[in-house]
Amino acid sequence: MAGNVNLAVKLGNLIFKNPVLTASGTFGYGIEFSKYIDLNRLGGFIVKGLSLYEKKGNKPPRIVETPCGMLNAIGLQNVGVERFIEEKLPKLQGLNTHIIANIYGTEVEEFVRLAEILDKEPLISALEVNVSCPNVSAGGALFGKDPDMVYVLTVSIKKVTKKPVIVKLTPNVEDIAFVAQAAQSAGAEAVSLINTIAGMVIDVKSRKPFLANKTGGLSGPAIYPVGVRMVYEVYEKVKMPIIGVGGIYNANVALQYIMAGASLIEIGTANFVDPTISIQIIKGIEEFLNEEGVNSISELVGTAHG
Amino acid sequence: MRLKIVENSQIAKDTYVLKVENPALYGILPGQFFMIKVNDFNYPLLRRPLSVAGFSNTVDFIFRVVGEGTRILSLKKEGEFIDILGPSGNGFIINSSKKLILVGGGIGVAPILYLKYTIENRYRLKCESYFGFNTKDEVFVNTGNIATMDGSLGFKGTTVDMVQDDLDKDSLIYACGPLPMLKKLALLCFEYGCEMQVSLEARMACGIGVCLGCVVPTVSGDFKRVCVEGPVFDYEEIQWQEM
Numbered sequence: 001m002a003g004n005v006n007l008a009v010k011l012g013n014l015i016f017k018n019p020v021l022t023a024s025g026t027f028g029y030g031i032e033f034s035k036y037i038d039l040n041r042l043g044g045f046i047v048k049g050l051s052l053y054e055k056k057g058n059k060p061p062r063i064v065e066t067p068c069g070m071l072n073a074i075g076l077q078n079v080g081v082e083r084f085i086e087e088k089l090p091k092l093q094g095l096n097t098h099i100i101a102n103i104y105g106t107e108v109e110e111f112v113r114l115a116e117i118l119d120k121e122p123l124i125s126a127l128e129v130n131v132s133c134p135n136v137s138a139g140g141a142l143f144g145k146d147p148d149m150v151y152v153l154t155v156s157i158k159k160v161t162k163k164p165v166i167v168k169l170t171p172n173v174e175d176i177a178f179v180a181q182a183a184q185s186a187g188a189e190a191v192s193l194i195n196t197i198a199g200m201v202i203d204v205k206s207r208k209p210f211l212a213n214k215t216g217g218l219s220g221p222a223i224y225p226v227g228v229r230m231v232y233e234v235y236e237k238v239k240m241p242i243i244g245v246g247g248i249y250n251a252n253v254a255l256q257y258i259m260a261g262a263s264l265i266e267i268g269t270a271n272f273v274d275p276t277i278s279i280q281i282i283k284g285i286e287e288f289l290n291e292e293g294v295n296s297i298s299e300l301v302g303t304a305h306g
Numbered sequence: 307m308r309l310k311i312v313e314n315s316q317i318a319k320d321t322y323v324l325k326v327e328n329p330a331l332y333g334i335l336p337g338q339f340f341m342i343k344v345n346d347f348n349y350p351l352l353r354r355p356l357s358v359a360g361f362s363n364t365v366d367f368i369f370r371v372v373g374e375g376t377r378i379l380s381l382k383k384e385g386e387f388i389d390i391l392g393p394s395g396n397g398f399i400i401n402s403s404k405k406l407i408l409v410g411g412g413i414g415v416a417p418i419l420y421l422k423y424t425i426e427n428r429y430r431l432k433c434e435s436y437f438g439f440n441t442k443d444e445v446f447v448n449t450g451n452i453a454t455m456d457g458s459l460g461f462k463g464t465t466v467d468m469v470q471d472d473l474d475k476d477s478l479i480y481a482c483g484p485l486p487m488l489k490k491l492a493l494l495c496f497e498y499g500c501e502m503q504v505s506l507e508a509r510m511a512c513g514i515g516v517c518l519g520c521v522v523p524t525v526s527g528d529f530k531r532v533c534v535e536g537p538v539f540d541y542e543e544i545q546w547q548e549m
Contacts, residue, residue, distance in 0.1 A: 060520075273353060
């Protein structure tokens with residue numbers, strides 16, 4: 001049955017062979033997963049958030065499990081963009097999939113510099129701009145909560161790169177669609193949502209927050225209804241493609257995001273539980289299309305509306 | 307991999323031995339661990355890291371029931387299948403020129419048992435082992451020197467109290483157990499000038515090096531992942547005062 005349905009999706013000037021991407025921070029630099037899956041089968045993958053310089057990340061404990069989810073405060077530990085280009089990127093040569101770089105800075109200038117540097121890398125297909133990390137003191141979600149800042153940041157990044165720009169939004173706001181509109185007006189090719197939901201777990205023995213960072217970002221199956229609702233809201237207000245992310249652990253939830261209005265989806269925490277889950281979800285989506293007699297995935301985008 | 311459970315039985319208070327069919331893939335280094343999914347549902351979500359306590363026709367784990375995940379695991383029956391990923395991590399390095407001392411505390415005894423087997427049966431070397439528990443009820447070994455905190459079996463006190471007279475500069479300690487035990491051993495090693503390889507425990511989500519949740523502070527100032535750069539570390543590499 002496989003192959004007679006059309007899973008391809010267009011975003012900016014890019015064609016994705018299928019709508020399944022893997023989320024930044026859950027997929028390393030891609031290389032780590034090549035022993036479990038054929039990376040070429042993915043629509044694409046998004047590498048761990050890159051900053052201009054190496055970041056050591058937060059002190060442990062950094063994670064704690066919650067019912068059907070987990071709370072994390074990694075603090076964007078990464079090797080920095082230069083070492084990524086020198087050490088990691090060459091290992092990703094020759095792949096027939098899209099590699100998306102996720103970038104993070106504390107100031108607009110840092111984001112711009114990162115975009116300039118990565119614009120020169122032919123292996124990078126697009127940039128995902130992280131304005132939504134809840135676990136760093138400066139930048140992060142502070143940008144993402146302010147539509148004016150999102151506008152200024154997106155415009156500034158667009159000036160220095162020809163690659164499609166995806167703005168990754170935080171759910172920790174009053175009106176996510178308003179922030180998405182700011183990204184659209186600034187010329188972003190797409191938005192991805194949601195990043196993790198701010199949360200806290202307290203250790204009753206010590207009577208203090210469990211994570212060293214005190215708060216963390218909630219992810220996993222527990223949060224998917226929040227993500228689906230937000231994608232639904234954003235779809236009503238913007239015309240650009242939406243990338244749905246948050247708690248996707250099977251094809252059913254992936255399809256819910258698509259029907260809410262997502263053109264593509266990202267798989268995050270589920271990669272931790274089963275490193276082959278992305279491939280299973282691609283198969284599951286394909287099976288659904290076959291069973292339902294739908295020729296193309298694009299026919300399902302936003303069907304929950306109206 | 308989905309592997310068949312050959313045995314899952316209680317061997318001490320809250321302590322179980324789980325044996326699964328050996329997938330006949332490879333050797334396993336002492337110190338390495340597997341990531342185990344206790345059921346097929348989203349609760350509990352994450353896999354549990356369990357270190358290997360024995361390896362022959364079966365891969366053996368010893369675990370203590372500490373929460374919902376391990377409670378579910380303790381109810382698994384022979385013949386059921388279980389989803390396991392691994393082996394992960396580095397492993398202990400065996401140095402035949404040293405006086406080998408094995409120290410395990412509580413459930414940390416599990417990987418030390420497989421190490422002991424490997425040293426004695428595969429390398430044909432001698433080693434002295436010290437296993438500590440809170441009380442007699444928790445003891446699940448019948449080998450080595452046993453210490454219990456309440457003196458209900460063997461030496462009364464900690465393994466650290468028991469082992470220290472045996473240490474000298476030619477000693478190489480292999481240790482796994484609660485953090486206070488490891489910290490005291492690190493101080494002793496520093497004092498006696500001996501070496502130590504410690505297997506560390508950490509909360510981890512993925513066990514394959516990508517979530518960056520299980521890191522420990524090292525003297526270089528960098529964080530290292532217990533699941534990939536560990537779980538076994540040279541004790542001098544760890545920034546103990548930050549642990």
